[in-house]
Amino acid sequence: MRRRRPLLLAALLAPLCCAPETSRPSNLLLITVDTLRADQLMCYGGPSGVGRSICALAKTGTRFEWAFSAASSTAPSVASLLTSKYPSEHGVRQNATFFLSDEHLLVGEVLAAAGYDTAAIVSNPVIGASRNFGRGFRVYDESTNRSERNRPAKFERDAAHTADAAIAWVQADARPPWFLWVHFQDPHGPYEPPNAPPERDAPGDEKLPILHQQIGLRGIPHYQQLPGLFSAAAYERRYRAEVRYLDAHVARLIERIEAFGGPVHVLFTADHGESFQEDAIYFSHGHSLGLEQIRVPLLLRPAGGGAASVVATSVSTIDVAPTLLTLAGVRVPAEFRGRPLPSPHSPTPSASSTRAIFAEQADQVATVVGDRYYSRQRNHSPVAIHYGRLLGLPRVATLRRDGSASAYSRAGESDQGAADALDAILAELQPVEGSKHRGVSAELLERMRALGYVEP
């Protein structure tokens, strides 16, 4: 494997240097949440009171109405967030079998080179240091405190312990200016927030079958199964209980950090969403690029707060890394594909300058151009054709001004512009082969495969 990191970082150090000495750079807090659908938060049209503290960031900051992840499963989407590249460019194409090659510069490395102290508190082992996600972080804490109910070999950490670890780092170890990334795992299934009140199916609710597979086609996927619960409505209530539990600890995290260290820039987003019953698929993600899976919340609250605003221009999670660097006064490396998030005062982009947003997974690709969402199959493999038929690809939807989206319809001639935009992105991509299996023992890989966690 080629190693160009030390040389590259040394070259970056001088030209990148940062904020003027007179103004001390602010600390940076990046919060990402696993499997958090935007539309389950009250500020994105979700149920009243759900995500109240998270949404409060928008009262003194900016809420991005239409933010999209570059992928719909954890490792590819988080790699895009850290590298500001699309999955086929950073090579982490699937969740469990690829690792993040040294070839790709990570946002933490750039900030560390510019003098930031860096730490990550991540609570999903899929993005562990063994997959090479820890580069650039002086501390990479991936401890876990419990295992999943139905997949005991899959460990995670709940929000209380995640927030505790993050607060402890700031209070005991951090040297300003610092960059702290916290990845919460809680809304990821199974939906079991600690000490949740009992839930039950309502009389008359349709009961779904429990499936033996990880994708919930017309039933509850095996890994999501909760004892005695069979209705979609009950699972959705449990999901929202997870979000409420998470929300309380996000609030505590920000409050405690600022009480100790003063104002901090906060950027909040998610790695991907979750299917509730879209396309007849229940409580899964990663199998499609449907809006419920790639639309994510994105909120940016500057240190000390600012005016409340909403940006309607579509943005991507590949814009997160350039935004953090811009907040730090650090130049954005040329290899970062994203752009700093637009400010609410930026002029509205004209139709001709509108950027096409892109997302991809193994067999599908999607774009958002202006108010149009468009997705289609990528290849002609039997699996792709199966899912393509199931999902009705190619398909389109309209993103409305009120923050809702239309139902999907079959793409037609009038969607040629979006199809062309997608083709243009695909032609411009410079895919890398990707690196497999480093740090994953054959035994662990076999165990993960047996659990259905490793793609074929």
Ligand SMILES: [Zn+2]
């Ligand atoms: Zn995830």
